[in-house]
Amino acid sequence: MADSKVITLKVNGKTMESVAGPHKTLLEVLRDSGHVEVKCGCEKGDCGACAVLLNGEAVDGCLTLAWVADGGEVKTVKGIGTDSKPHPLQTAFIQEGSVQCGYCIPGMIVAAKALLDENPDPSDDDIKVALSGNLCRCTGYTRIFSAIHKAAAEMREGARTNG
Numbered sequence: 001m002a003d004s005k006v007i008t009l010k011v012n013g014k015t016m017e018s019v020a021g022p023h024k025t026l027l028e029v030l031r032d033s034g035h036v037e038v039k040c041g042c043e044k045g046d047c048g049a050c051a052v053l054l055n056g057e058a059v060d061g062c063l064t065l066a067w068v069a070d071g072g073e074v075k076t077v078k079g080i081g082t083d084s085k086p087h088p089l090q091t092a093f094i095q096e097g098s099v100q101c102g103y104c105i106p107g108m109i110v111a112a113k114a115l116l117d118e119n120p121d122p123s124d125d126d127i128k129v130a131l132s133g134n135l136c137r138c139t140g141y142t143r144i145f146s147a148i149h150k151a152a153a154e155m156r157e158g159a160r161t162n163g
């Protein structure tokens with residue numbers, strides 16, 4: 001069996017190193033290094049709780065081997081916005097009451113961010129496809145959808161007035 005090796009990631013703008021064996025997942029590396037905002041649910045690609053942006057694309061951390069992510073740029077929900085400067089999606093999720101237990105929300109925000117980066121005016125069907133890998137046991141999704149529409153509208157308006 002291959003040995004462990006040092007992998008390097010840039011997570012939310014900060015470079016970090018971790019020793020990982022060939023079977024260690026990106027989710028495990030992130031949580032072991034304190035990024036517990038990345039949630040661990042099913043560990044088999046069903047729930048999307050572990051979603052992060054890897055080089056701009058939403059991936060399930062539990063299905064991504066750390067060695068594959070080596071050298072990559074990762075954004076977790078904490079890298080998308082901060083307490084003092086939240087992303088419009090984060091603000092909209094709060095304003096629309098889209099959060100109940102909250103366990104799915106980091107992955108939902110990551111998936112929604114990836115969607116809005118590609119499509120600033122998504123339809124309900126676009127959102128359904130983008131969130132098809134993210135399960136929520138609490139909310140019934142309606143308020144999550146309304147938050148994404150609200151954030152998208154605010155971001156379009158911001159883009160229009162800024163330039």
Ligand code: FES
Pocket residue numbers: 039040041042043044045046047048049050051060061062063
């Ligand atoms: S923990 Fe990764 S998809 Fe469920």
Ligand code: FES
Pocket residue numbers: 098099100101102103104105135136137138139
């Ligand atoms: S808010 Fe509880 S799982 Fe989504």
